[in-house]
Amino acid sequence: MAASTNSFLIGNQTQIPSLKPKSISQSFIHFTKPNTINLTTRTTSISIRCASTTVGSEQRVFNFAAGPAALPENVLLKAQSDLYNWRGSGMSVMEMSHRGKEFLSIIQKAESDLRQLLEIPSEYSVLFLQGGATTQFAALPLNLCKSDDSVDYIVTGSWGDKAFKEAKKYCNPKVIWSGKSEKYTKVPSFDGLEQTSHAKYLHICANETIHGVEFKDYPVVKNPDGILIADMSSNFCSKPVDVSKFGVIYAGAQKNVGPSGVTIVIIRKDLIGNARDITPVMLDYKIHDENSSLYNTPPCFGIYMCGLVFDDLLEQGGLKEVEKKNQRKAMLLYNAIDESRGFFRCPVEKSVRSLMNVPFTLEKSELEAEFIKEAAKEKMVQLKGHRSVGGMRASIYNAMPLAGVEKLVAFMKDFQARHA
Amino acid sequence: MAASTNSFLIGNQTQIPSLKPKSISQSFIHFTKPNTINLTTRTTSISIRCASTTVGSEQRVFNFAAGPAALPENVLLKAQSDLYNWRGSGMSVMEMSHRGKEFLSIIQKAESDLRQLLEIPSEYSVLFLQGGATTQFAALPLNLCKSDDSVDYIVTGSWGDKAFKEAKKYCNPKVIWSGKSEKYTKVPSFDGLEQTSHAKYLHICANETIHGVEFKDYPVVKNPDGILIADMSSNFCSKPVDVSKFGVIYAGAQKNVGPSGVTIVIIRKDLIGNARDITPVMLDYKIHDENSSLYNTPPCFGIYMCGLVFDDLLEQGGLKEVEKKNQRKAMLLYNAIDESRGFFRCPVEKSVRSLMNVPFTLEKSELEAEFIKEAAKEKMVQLKGHRSVGGMRASIYNAMPLAGVEKLVAFMKDFQARHA
Numbered sequence: 001m002a003a004s005t006n007s008f009l010i011g012n013q014t015q016i017p018s019l020k021p022k023s024i025s026q027s028f029i030h031f032t033k034p035n036t037i038n039l040t041t042r043t044t045s046i047s048i049r050c051a052s053t054t055v056g057s058e059q060r061v062f063n064f065a066a067g068p069a070a071l072p073e074n075v076l077l078k079a080q081s082d083l084y085n086w087r088g089s090g091m092s093v094m095e096m097s098h099r100g101k102e103f104l105s106i107i108q109k110a111e112s113d114l115r116q117l118l119e120i121p122s123e124y125s126v127l128f129l130q131g132g133a134t135t136q137f138a139a140l141p142l143n144l145c146k147s148d149d150s151v152d153y154i155v156t157g158s159w160g161d162k163a164f165k166e167a168k169k170y171c172n173p174k175v176i177w178s179g180k181s182e183k184y185t186k187v188p189s190f191d192g193l194e195q196t197s198h199a200k201y202l203h204i205c206a207n208e209t210i211h212g213v214e215f216k217d218y219p220v221v222k223n224p225d226g227i228l229i230a231d232m233s234s235n236f237c238s239k240p241v242d243v244s245k246f247g248v249i250y251a252g253a254q255k256n257v258g259p260s261g262v263t264i265v266i267i268r269k270d271l272i273g274n275a276r277d278i279t280p281v282m283l284d285y286k287i288h289d290e291n292s293s294l295y296n297t298p299p300c301f302g303i304y305m306c307g308l309v310f311d312d313l314l315e316q317g318g319l320k321e322v323e324k325k326n327q328r329k330a331m332l333l334y335n336a337i338d339e340s341r342g343f344f345r346c347p348v349e350k351s352v353r354s355l356m357n358v359p360f361t362l363e364k365s366e367l368e369a370e371f372i373k374e375a376a377k378e379k380m381v382q383l384k385g386h387r388s389v390g391g392m393r394a395s396i397y398n399a400m401p402l403a404g405v406e407k408l409v410a411f412m413k414d415f416q417a418r419h420a
Numbered sequence: 421m422a423a424s425t426n427s428f429l430i431g432n433q434t435q436i437p438s439l440k441p442k443s444i445s446q447s448f449i450h451f452t453k454p455n456t457i458n459l460t461t462r463t464t465s466i467s468i469r470c471a472s473t474t475v476g477s478e479q480r481v482f483n484f485a486a487g488p489a490a491l492p493e494n495v496l497l498k499a500q501s502d503l504y505n506w507r508g509s510g511m512s513v514m515e516m517s518h519r520g521k522e523f524l525s526i527i528q529k530a531e532s533d534l535r536q537l538l539e540i541p542s543e544y545s546v547l548f549l550q551g552g553a554t555t556q557f558a559a560l561p562l563n564l565c566k567s568d569d570s571v572d573y574i575v576t577g578s579w580g581d582k583a584f585k586e587a588k589k590y591c592n593p594k595v596i597w598s599g600k601s602e603k604y605t606k607v608p609s610f611d612g613l614e615q616t617s618h619a620k621y622l623h624i625c626a627n628e629t630i631h632g633v634e635f636k637d638y639p640v641v642k643n644p645d646g647i648l649i650a651d652m653s654s655n656f657c658s659k660p661v662d663v664s665k666f667g668v669i670y671a672g673a674q675k676n677v678g679p680s681g682v683t684i685v686i687i688r689k690d691l692i693g694n695a696r697d698i699t700p701v702m703l704d705y706k707i708h709d710e711n712s713s714l715y716n717t718p719p720c721f722g723i724y725m726c727g728l729v730f731d732d733l734l735e736q737g738g739l740k741e742v743e744k745k746n747q748r749k750a751m752l753l754y755n756a757i758d759e760s761r762g763f764f765r766c767p768v769e770k771s772v773r774s775l776m777n778v779p780f781t782l783e784k785s786e787l788e789a790e791f792i793k794e795a796a797k798e799k800m801v802q803l804k805g806h807r808s809v810g811g812m813r814a815s816i817y818n819a820m821p822l823a824g825v826e827k828l829v830a831f832m833k834d835f836q837a838r839h840a
Contacts, residue, residue, distance in 0.1 A: 059510055060510045065517040071515055090799060095490050096488055097488060132550070280589075282551050282558070299719065302719070379510060
């Protein structure tokens with residue numbers, strides 16, 4: 001964030017490299033003296049519209065929300081620049097027909113970039129849908145099962161549990177492992193799993209947003225005709241993933257890759273086309289696949305935002321580089337907790353701690369409200385833990401800069417020094 | 421649109437009254453000579469971020485798309501101004517937790533303003549959902565019917581037909597009138613309707629986007645326990661509506677009130693709570709009503725945009741004033757068609773012609789492609805008719821300025837003069 005303090009972003013004189021406005025090529029900006037700008041244009045007919053008058057980075061907060069969550073600063077600035085008139089089209093992305101050439105170029109590039117990021121094999125379809133992961137909780141059994149089919153769920157937190165409960169409406173799901181009795185702090189050993197031999201699929205939540213538990217590897221499905229399905233909402237595109245291990249990967253966008261309102265489904269093509277008669281047309285993968293996600297009007301602006309994020313992730317060097325950054329941030333924060341001699345505590349087993357969501361408590365729980373309040377005063381917001389678990393939670397998705405975690409860690413040490 | 425040509429929108433010196441940036445109060449802009457700006461601030465610590473470098477109104481197009489469609493220019497500029505840092509919160513609306521006080525204030529104001537606009541009685545709930553009207557085609561019977569319940573559909577165009585077909589999965593729907601044989605150019609006389617005596621509901625599409633057929637009044641449901649349901653996607657908030665006549669009104673936002681990705685459902689509260697067991701949780705009105713549309717993460721930015729539009733419609737004087745503007749625009753365009761001595765033709769029966777979507781053809785159909793191409797050169801875009809009906813279609817929703825229709829009419833007359 002600091003990089004863009006005091007930067008001006010008019011025309012093509014931007015100081016943020018990945019912001020490349022194209023709508024004006026004839027405007028120039030000159031600093032003449034502090035706090036004065038002269039802006040000139042070569043032609044007389046152009047009026048510059050500086051609707052954006054937000055204040056520099058010093059007024060941005062470090063936003064630790066679990067989702068919707070922080071977006072990359074340069075992506076926001078690019079979106080702001082394009083909002084009124086996308087690439088000289090005379091329209092906002094929000095105003096474009098979803099069947100026009102402008103939006104088609106946006107959604108096609110978004111898909112192509114996502115395919116490159118995750119190295120998605122060609123036998124998988126990528127769908128841009130609506131309704132969040134919660135809609136997929138129903139869509140999965142409706143598309144993949146008959147009413148008496150068995151399916152398995154590993155439940156490592158609240159979201160896996162919700163997915164299981166929704167499946168009960170449509171098939172015969174079984175929880176083959178639950179971490180509930182240990183307050184969702186673990187992932188099971190895969191060797192000991194008692195999978196149903198004929199289960200159509202095994203479902204996991206790859207990263208539990210509330211509990212901070214993340215799969216570091218993935219179980220192999222026992223049924224040779226079965227598939228592995230993962231809800232990756234909260235660690236999607238945070239690290240490389242071998243897509244070929246999965247039948248379906250799905251994710252709400254609002255953690256790592258965009259605003260809320262977009263759900264991405266990556267599905268092996270041979271699994272498409274078996275939806276049950278009672279499936280609402282909008283939950284039928286075949287409909288969306290045949291229509292390239294344009295059966296009805298998609299969430300165009302959200303897809304556009306995801307596309308900007310994908311582009312940004314590629315510019316960062318792809319998901320291997322992104323993972324390194326996420327590991328560094330997470331290590332910094334977990335080390336601060338573990339080295340606090342019990343002042344801060346993270347309940348999650350070390351080997352499966354999430355790189356994305358870091359829940360922690362205070363030994364003196366009566367100080368937690370004070371901690372959250374003081375942090376907010378220091379412009380570190382949304383640190384309160386989920387209402388179901390309490391304590392604190394720092395969500396440090398891709399877009400959380402290292403500086404945000406460093407500031408939080410410094411604050412934690414200072415807070416401890418004052419209250420130990 | 422013309423009003424803001426050559427206007428500068430930095431800080432609080434905006435020339436568009438309804439744009440009220442709040443994030444900077446200390447910046448001033450002075451015109452010193454043409455095409456030069458001096459921007460000064462009172463403090464030295466502020467960096468102004470003019471990410472927006474879009475070009476003035478002369479580069480905007482008149483966008484006649486059927487949806488997603490044109491949005492009010494001042495709403496777009498306000499959204500652009502707020503995008504990077506909403507009201508000094510240090511966050512974009514896209515980054516906010518949907519449970520935080522900032523977003524709660526946004527969604528609550530949006531609902532409150534919509535209630536004021538449509539004078540929605542207190543016994544109705546307002547839900548902000550996802551998935552478009554197409555998702556509601558399934559949600560309606562799933563929430564309101566048992567599998568053997570009878571329901572009636574009046575089909576005045578493609579959307580009503582789609583709604584009927586989806587209902588066949590879940591109950592016993594009957595088309596009691598169809599305009600198909602007359603190419604969807606009419607609305608039936610209500611007197612002659614043969615309604616099913618025990619139908620749980622009567623469904624209409626209040627405005628058929630593709631065919632340009634609009635109900636000017638509404639039928640009374642024969643069954644005293646039945647309700648009237650209307651898909652108002654393409655004329656929502658274009659005129660006053662007596663909500664109390666309906667059990668459910670629903671609308672995709674992307675025509676008159678926002679970007680795609682938001683669906684608004686207005687439902688009488690006593691109808692909520694009867695969803696069938698097979699209803700996906702995300703299609704259950706009770707879940708969304710109990711959670712004030714926050715059961716899972718809603719499409720926050722889209723809801724925010726709808727809120728800006730509602731605010732704008734109230735500032736225009738409410739829906740009575742909006743309807744007057746829409747009537748004037750539509751009359752101008754229909755008159756041009758009817759006075760062309762058959763050069764232009766609108767197939768829709770005059771009494772039910774839509775104020776929103778104006779389909780028309782050329783007597784010399786071989787000139788239609790040329791018409792559309794020439795119009796696009798003149799910055800009037802998206803005039804091609806739906807692929808299922810051909811010809812042209814001018815969608816003139818709330819956000820289409822009178823100037824856009826005037827320009828189209830002038831072009832039509834000129835085109836006729838050159839080709840008659």
